[in-house]
Amino acid sequence: MSWVRGLAVIVLGVATAVASAAELPTFTLVFKPDGSFEPQRLEVPAGKFKIELINESDQPVEFESLPLRKEKVLGPGVRSFVVITISRPGEYPFFDDFHQDVKGTLVVLPKP
Template identity: 45%
Template sequence: MAKGRLTIGMLLVLGLPCQAEVDEFELVLKEHLFYPARLEVPAGRKVKLVIHNQDDTPEEFDSFDLNREKVIFPKRKATVYIGPLKPGVYDFFGEFNPNTARGQVVAVKQEISDAN
């Protein structure tokens, strides 16, 4: 039992938030459309997406590529953390309006500026 408690405690400690600065991006859902429909984010870094639902109905942000599902209540905002992503295009859609509410996250490799 003591060993079990020790292990669970250790695992919790391992999983404690070790968050670095996270870039924040915004998406707006209006009349069942995402704006922007193509959002560029830096590859290789964790990113915070803040999604504002301006519609009168709920929507579910869904992406198999990003492995994320999140319900956004009407006139509310929700936060989705994604990445670190490899460079590429990742589709997402609104599960309640999949024909109109569609978009892509494009993970772009950042150019490292050389000051020298």
């Protein structure tokens, strides 16, 4: 019976993580068919937040930020998200690794 308890703990942990991500402040970043981002400059408060990623193009895209150590590949027409925790205000570049000529900036604002 201890394996049942262990499984219950794992399921509860996953459910809590999913619910926690759903309650975070959420911002949207859209990959446009022309290879651009909308918005190209995304302002967020310091702390923990979620960026919903939407690929409106007919090609794969990859959200990547080296200073934030985040990357996420999305197929054509796919939606997904990344959760970021950062306490230091500042500007953090991001780009689409498949279209590196277009850059964006995540602006982390101080907590009010």
